[in-house]
Amino acid sequence: xxxxxxxxxxxxxxxxxxxxxxxxxxLWANEDLFVATQQQYxxxxxxxxxxxxxxxxxxxxxxxxNYFGYGIKGFTLSMIETAIEVSDGxxxxxxxxxxxxxxxxxVHAPLTLLPGVxxxxxxxxxxxxxxxxxxxxxxxxxxxxxxxxxAEYFRHIDIVSEKTPHAxxxxxxxxxxxPQSFLMVGNSLRxxxxxxxxxxxxxxxxxxxxxxxxxxxxxxxHERSWHECESxxxxxxxLADR
Amino acid sequence: xxxxxxxxxxxxxxxxxxxxxxxxxxLWANEDLFVATQQQYxxxxxxxxxxxxxxxxxxxxxxxxNYFGYGIKGFTLSMIETAIEVSDGxxxxxxxxxxxxxxxxxVHAPLTLLPGVxxxxxxxxxxxxxxxxxxxxxxxxxxxxxxxxxAEYFRHIDIVSEKTPHAxxxxxxxxxxxPQSFLMVGNSLRxxxxxxxxxxxxxxxxxxxxxxxxxxxxxxxHERSWHECESxxxxxxxLADR
Numbered sequence: 001x002x003x004x005x006x007x008x009x010x011x012x013x014x015x016x017x018x019x020x021x022x023x024x025x026x027l028w029a030n031e032d033l034f035v036a037t038q039q040q041y042x043x044x045x046x047x048x049x050x051x052x053x054x055x056x057x058x059x060x061x062x063x064x065x066n067y068f069g070y071g072i073k074g075f076t077l078s079m080i081e082t083a084i085e086v087s088d089g090x091x092x093x094x095x096x097x098x099x100x101x102x103x104x105x106x107v108h109a110p111l112t113l114l115p116g117v118x119x120x121x122x123x124x125x126x127x128x129x130x131x132x133x134x135x136x137x138x139x140x141x142x143x144x145x146x147x148x149x150x151a152e153y154f155r156h157i158d159i160v161s162e163k164t165p166h167a168x169x170x171x172x173x174x175x176x177x178x179p180q181s182f183l184m185v186g187n188s189l190r191x192x193x194x195x196x197x198x199x200x201x202x203x204x205x206x207x208x209x210x211x212x213x214x215x216x217x218x219x220x221x222h223e224r225s226w227h228e229c230e231s232x233x234x235x236x237x238x239l240a241d242r
Numbered sequence: 243x244x245x246x247x248x249x250x251x252x253x254x255x256x257x258x259x260x261x262x263x264x265x266x267x268x269l270w271a272n273e274d275l276f277v278a279t280q281q282q283y284x285x286x287x288x289x290x291x292x293x294x295x296x297x298x299x300x301x302x303x304x305x306x307x308n309y310f311g312y313g314i315k316g317f318t319l320s321m322i323e324t325a326i327e328v329s330d331g332x333x334x335x336x337x338x339x340x341x342x343x344x345x346x347x348x349v350h351a352p353l354t355l356l357p358g359v360x361x362x363x364x365x366x367x368x369x370x371x372x373x374x375x376x377x378x379x380x381x382x383x384x385x386x387x388x389x390x391x392x393a394e395y396f397r398h399i400d401i402v403s404e405k406t407p408h409a410x411x412x413x414x415x416x417x418x419x420x421p422q423s424f425l426m427v428g429n430s431l432r433x434x435x436x437x438x439x440x441x442x443x444x445x446x447x448x449x450x451x452x453x454x455x456x457x458x459x460x461x462x463x464h465e466r467s468w469h470e471c472e473s474x475x476x477x478x479x480x481l482a483d484r
Binding site: 067068069070071073074076077080081083084087088089090091092093094096097100103104107108136137138139142156159160161174 | 309310311312313315316318319322323325326329330331332333334335336338339342345346349350379380381384398401402403416
């Protein structure tokens with residue numbers, strides 16, 4: 001289905017030899033787990049403050065990025081901090097313990113691969129050097145990669161704390177990869193697409209139905225210089241047509 | 243001072259071209275910060291239980307490695323969990339908030355390079371390819387590397403979740419390094435020395451005055467097949483003599 005990929009102002013000859021995939025919400029569902037945990041958390045706190053939204057939690061998360069980075073443990077410390085704030089310190093120990101239990105459940109939650117991933121990643125691996133480039137907590141990400149059953153298909157796995165142009169440049173230099181032959185595939189414009197375009201490499205955006213507020217960017221269609229595919233299936237067809 | 247390095251059953255011809263350093267308690271002090279924070283924490287909890295030692299906290303840390311891995315955030319969640327346990331849930335929100343503040347102070351604590359490091363790492367970098375191979379939380383480690391001012395001297399920086407023989411093998415293969423030409427330098431027998439010896443590479447142990455209980459191993463001197471140096475200065479002299 002070639003119609004499920006689109007591109008604007010994108011006309012380069014491509015000779016892609018390496019494809020790097022983002023992991024969370026590109027290969028497997030992730031944001032859903034944070035959203036579900038947040039709902040549980042809001043219920044737990046309902047007795048202490050009625051009719052509050054998650055804005056205070058999101059503010060704590062943003063404020064604490066500088067201390068704790070991304071991932072389940074930082075999210076959990078922000079949940080605990082916010083629980084103490086919104087309850088004016090009244091939240092009892094057993095409810096804090098329940099929040100820590102939510103974190104443990106998240107760490108060991110079953111992993112759901114997105115449609116096409118289990119079938120097509122092994123196929124891509126026959127034709128391209130595959131890399132996995134993911135952002136976040138090392139421990140969380142390694143646990144998910146192990147559970148995904150996909151590790152063997154990736155020549156290199158890089159877990160970085162921020163996906164900046166510099167971070168991509170370092171990864172490519174380290175493996176001696178020419179940006180012109182490198183394609184990054186991911187769901188986040190901010191982390192997977194814009195920094196990759198910035199270093200002269202190629203990028204395919206596969207949007208996910210949920211986007212973490214922190215990752216959101218607004219760019220009008222006519223300014224986009226990357227491809228957009230509906231799914232990994234569409235990516236496969238688009239690559240096959242090149 | 244050649245006498246400050248010693249070796250048993252170690253007689254190989256060495257042609258070292260790459261030296262990899264561990265970071266925490268090899269290049270800079272780290273365990274001290276955990277020990278100091280733990281003392282603060284014990285004082286905070288003193289009103290809830292008199293005369294307790296840290297055994298319960300250490301048990302929580304070990305139990306939670308499987309959920310949270312190494313690093314400040316996992317340590318903090320274990321401190322909070324233990325505080326709820328030892329106080330029978332009586333610990334108030336403001337004291338939990340104080341524990342989270344301890345974590346934030348740890349993240350941004352000043353970094354103290356160990357003796358000789360600031361002077362000798364740039365010298366080593368002129369003669370060898372230097373790598374940094376460290377275990378733990380990605381966010382914590384990157385913050386410390388940035389603050390150390392040493393990042394520019396290391397060709398490769400690898401942050402891994404566990405230092406197993408397999409992890410070292412992967413790093414060496416990735417950079418096309420022959421184990422015979424590779425020397426690892428670190429303070430932990432369990433993480434920096436034994437797995438490196440196991441893959442046929444070289445190792446120099448520089449003991450630190452504090453060892454985290456989790457890293458402790460007992461090996462009689464006559465079974466040791468690595469060098470032991472008192473400091474980075476001694477390592478420098480030992481290398482100069484080869």
